[in-house]
Amino acid sequence: GAVVSQHPSRVICKSGTSVKIECRSLDFQATTMFWYRQFPKQSLMLMATSNEGSKATYEQGVEKDKFLINHASLTLSTLTVTSAHPEDSSFYICSASPGTGGEKLFFGSGTQLSVL
Amino acid sequence: GQQLNQSPQSMFIQEGEDVSMNCTSSSIFNTWLWYKQEPGEGPVLLIALYKAGELTSNGRLTAQFGITRKDSFLNISASIPSDVGIYFCAGQRGRGGNKLVFGAGTILRVKS
Numbered sequence: 001g002a003v004v005s006q007h008p009s010r011v012i013c014k015s016g017t018s019v020k021i022e023c024r025s026l027d028f029q030a031t032t033m034f035w036y037r038q039f040p041k042q043s044l045m046l047m048a049t050s051n052e053g054s055k056a057t058y059e060q061g062v063e064k065d066k067f068l069i070n071h072a073s074l075t076l077s078t079l080t081v082t083s084a085h086p087e088d089s090s091f092y093i094c095s096a097s098p099g100t101g102g103e104k105l106f107f108g109s110g111t112q113l114s115v116l
Numbered sequence: 117g118q119q120l121n122q123s124p125q126s127m128f129i130q131e132g133e134d135v136s137m138n139c140t141s142s143s144i145f146n147t148w149l150w151y152k153q154e155p156g157e158g159p160v161l162l163i164a165l166y167k168a169g170e171l172t173s174n175g176r177l178t179a180q181f182g183i184t185r186k187d188s189f190l191n192i193s194a195s196i197p198s199d200v201g202i203y204f205c206a207g208q209r210g211r212g213g214n215k216l217v218f219g220a221g222t223i224l225r226v227k228s
Contacts, residue, residue: 006158034215043204043218044159093158095216104149105206105216107158 002028002098006108013084014116021079021111023094029074030096034105035067038091047092050077084115122205122219129195130227137203137222138189145207148181148188149216154201162203163190197228 003026013019023033031052036044048069049057056069066088068080077096081088093110120139129135139148147166151159163174165181165188172179178191188207192199205219 004158009156041221041223043220045218046215049215091156095158104161104164105208106161107151110156110158112156 002026002096002104002106004094004096004106004108006094006111008111009109010112010114012114012116015085016083019081019084019113021081021092021094021113023077023079023096023108025075025096025098028096028098030077030098031074033071033077033094033096035069035077035079036093036095038093038110040091044093047079050094052077081113084113086115089113089115120205120207120217120219122222124222125220126223126225128225128227131195131197133195135192135195135199135224136189137205138187139205139207139219140187141207141217142186143209144185145209145217146185147208148179149206149208150177150179150188150190151204151206152201153204153221159204192224195224195226197226200224200226 005024007022033050035047037047038044046059047062050069050071052071058064071077091110095105095107097105120141122139149164150162153159163172163179168185169183170181176193202221204221206216
């Protein structure tokens with residue numbers, strides 16, 4: 001299957017700092033990528049849809065200014081958690097679909113964020 | 117956000133047993149996907165279903181897209197210890213990169 005690379009896999013930061021997470025599609029181009037958040041033993045909750053060359057679409061209840069998304073190229077989307085606080089601690093996962101009409105979504109390996 | 121109804125929530129079975137889990141929805145989906153997630157990892161795609169009534173296998177895994185397009189099931193035959201993980205169903209309404217709606221997951225534990 002297609003490969004989606006996510007980095008870093010784990011990050012620990014102090015409260016108030018910003019953290020950037022990268023999501024790359026390694027062997028395909030993705031005009032759309034998705035960012036999810038997952039709490040322990042829970043399902044994945046969609047945060048936002050990242051669109052190459054345009055603004056991201058955020059789900060209801062997700063703060064745009066808190067979770068900045070940039071999709072500058074067809075193979076890279078970034079999520080920046082700004083001024084992180086302990087309640088932002090979570091597992092963040094990105095996904096992407098290869099090509100148009102590609103219903104299969106492939107996921108990155110996730111980023112465990114811990115805010116102290 | 118909206119979730120699919122996935123059951124059972126968890127299963128603890130003996131190695132060698134068959135496993136069945138399913139997802140239902142009150143609305144129609146055009147694509148059903150089944151994923152497996154292990155601790156600290158992202159979900160891995162197991163099976164994708166595109167047509168109502170479609171039955172697809174991947175090794176010991178078999179999944180079906182319900183005729184009504186409102187449900188799907190996943191079967192695992194002759195379970196082994198490495199089947200342990202969380203299995204998620206996911207539905208997609210549109211085609212081409214549309215966002216997924218996820219079930220709550222089924223936690224599978226296998227006793228050897």
